[in-house]
Amino acid sequence: MNIRAQRRVLPGFGLTMGITVLYLSLIVLIPLATLPVRTMTMSWAAFRDTITDPRVVASYRLSLGASLAAASVNAVFGALVAWVLARYSFPGRRIVDALIDLPFALPTAVAGIVLTTLYAPNGWLGAPLAKYGISVAFTPLGVTVALIFIGLPFVVRTLQPVIEDLDPEVEEAATSLGASRAGVLFRIILPNLFPAWLTGFALAFARAVGEYGSVVFISGNMPMRTEISPLLIVTKLEQYDYPGATAIAVVMLAISFVLLLAINGLQSWARRRVAP
Amino acid sequence: MRLALIKTIAWGSALLVLCTVLGASAVAQTLLNASYDPTRELYQDFNAAFIKYWKGKTGQTIAIKQSHGGSGGQARAVIDGLEADVVTLALAYDIDALAQSGLTSASWQKRLPQNSSPYTSTVVFLVRKGNPKGIKDWADLAKPGIQIITPNPKTSGGARWNYLAAWGYVLRQPGGTEEKARQFVTDVYRKVPVLDSGARSSTITFVQRRIGDVLLAWENEAYLALDESPGQLEMVVPSISILAEPPVAVVDKVVDRKGTRAIAEAYLQYLYSAEGQEIAAKRHYRPRDQAVAGRFASSFAKVKLFTVDEAFGGWQKAQKTHFADGGVFDQIYKPGSR
Secondary structure (H helix, E strand, O other): OHHHHOOOOOOOHHHHHHHHHHHHHHHHHHHHHHHHHHHOOOOHHHHHHHHHOHHHHHHHHHHHHHHHHHHHHHHHHHHHHHHHHHHOOOOOHHHHHHHHOHHHHOOHHHHHHHHHHHHOOOOOOHHHHHHOOOOOOOOHHHHHHHHHHHHHHHHHHHHHHHHHHOOHHHHHHHHHOOOOHHHHHHHHHHHHHHHHHHHHHHHHHHHHHHOOHHHHHHHOOOOOOOOOHHHHHHHHHHOOOHHHHHHHHHHHHHHHHHHHHHHHHHHHHHHHHHOO | OHHHHHHHHHHHHHHHHHHHHHHHHHEEEEEEEEEEHHHHHHHHHHHHHHHHHHHHHHOOEEEEEEEEEOHHHHHHHHHOOOOOOEEEOOOHHHHHHHHHOOOOOOOHHHOOOHHHOOEEEEEEEEEEOOOOOOOOOHHHHOOOOOOEEOOOOOOOHHHHHHHHHHHHHHHOOOOOOHHHHHHHHHHHHHOOOOOOOOHHHHHHHHHOOOOOOEEEEEHHHHHHHHHHOOOOEEEEOOOEEEEEOOOEEEOHHHHHHHOOHHHHHHHHHHOOOHHHHHHHHHOOOEEOOHHHHHHOHHHOOOOEEEOHHHHHOOHHHHHHHHHOOOOHHHHHOOOOOO
8 A cells, every 4th residue: 555655754554543443433433324324214205305394404504504604704703813813912812812712611502592692682782783673683693693603713723823833934025025915915824824714614614503502592493494404303303203303414414524525625725736 | 646647537538438338328229200391399399208208118218310301302311221210201292202112111101190190280371560462361362463482392392282272272162173273373373483492491582581472381380480580470371271291100111120110109109199299289280189289279270271182182193283294383384374
């Protein structure tokens, strides 16, 4: 094999590869493989009816749409936050830095309840917004807000170390060689950040697709309008319909996998362009 | 001097360890009760009473652990291996699921008196102080401009009772037909702005977020909400409602493996005793025992009640007709059915 032929300084490829495969199998592959197995207990027609039910389709649209929207918002503002934290020192920077991780640590149900309280029509933020005819809680917008909240740390934490590693001297060199500010941004900084930025986007998106706890409180769970796919999975479980629940899960998994694969492809293309 | 001190500490800690070991072994058996959410306080009181009763009767000291969650989720946990000796859930359908997976007998509901439901409740209305929209009975819910709060019956077991109560009300009216009931229930659910996933979330939506004009709630939950926000809410008892029968059962497979059958059966039977009934009544569940019910008569409004078996032919049938995928509830929200 080609990989084996390469001489490495440290030995142990066989052992580490073995552990990697075992670990991935135990933690990821076997649990995921049981999903299709459970689904296979239902007939093809039942499977097709379950996953193409208009209500289920509406939930894919909401779950994927809101997740993409939330990941996009986080991609822009998360990058800004990461840039500020990495490049500038200001009083309270460490505290802000620690704050970023809170959405990781907070139980999602707590986040959901807090956000709903804030954005409900009588909440601190919901009441003023309601005056302008904008309702957040119990609408798809509310779902997106919750997903933005839980996704932020993924973008910041993947971008921050990369920005810290960017050598400001390169930017200075580019400027001294006559590059404009926009030129430095678009030809030096962004191409270097792009792969990590995509990773952050992908992580935030993947997290949002599967999110349940924080969303069910703010979504209002109205059929066809604000039901997320994970809620329909719980609904199926509540009827002891395990195959139906896993059928929806399999579809979600497939869509997410294809999207993540595409993002990864884009990423390696970008990486090859930056570092030939 | 210093050595003496160390010795004292060593002996002290040895004694402490011994006590802990003895203390642990003094507990003869541990019982796990898998219940649903709003029974937490009820079973805290009841467990203390039963531990005392069992100690007096047999001299054994036992411990009882409780687990709470959504009724369906708890049943699934037991199916998936939670070692619960007894289940005390919100509806018979969830214990039927245990029977179907062979964990308990298919005739579980016949093993204890009164459909295996030692206490009951019913569905009542909570409205804002002064009842500004004048809601007195089910028919008022269908009036224009009324917003109704109730959880999603597909995810909440308790909410299924709310739905069936509304349906049964129409059936019990003169000239009430299935068709009229369907129209009424459709009208009601069209006016629900938020379908929370559980009963507690709906109470929060109504009480704290001040959304909606009327909350459909179990009587015991309604009392709790009244206690928590004094002076803001009023309870309205409709002319007729459903008899909510939260059932209990011993999980045969678990008690036979753990050897706890005798305690588990005594535990559930004690719910029917005068003391058990009184604890339930204090926690706003309607007692089955006539004597206890008489003493608490002022706490429970008089209301005509019908059962799921009478009006719907049992839970399996009700579930299949109304709440299964593609059932009547789903059709309310079908696109284009408006």
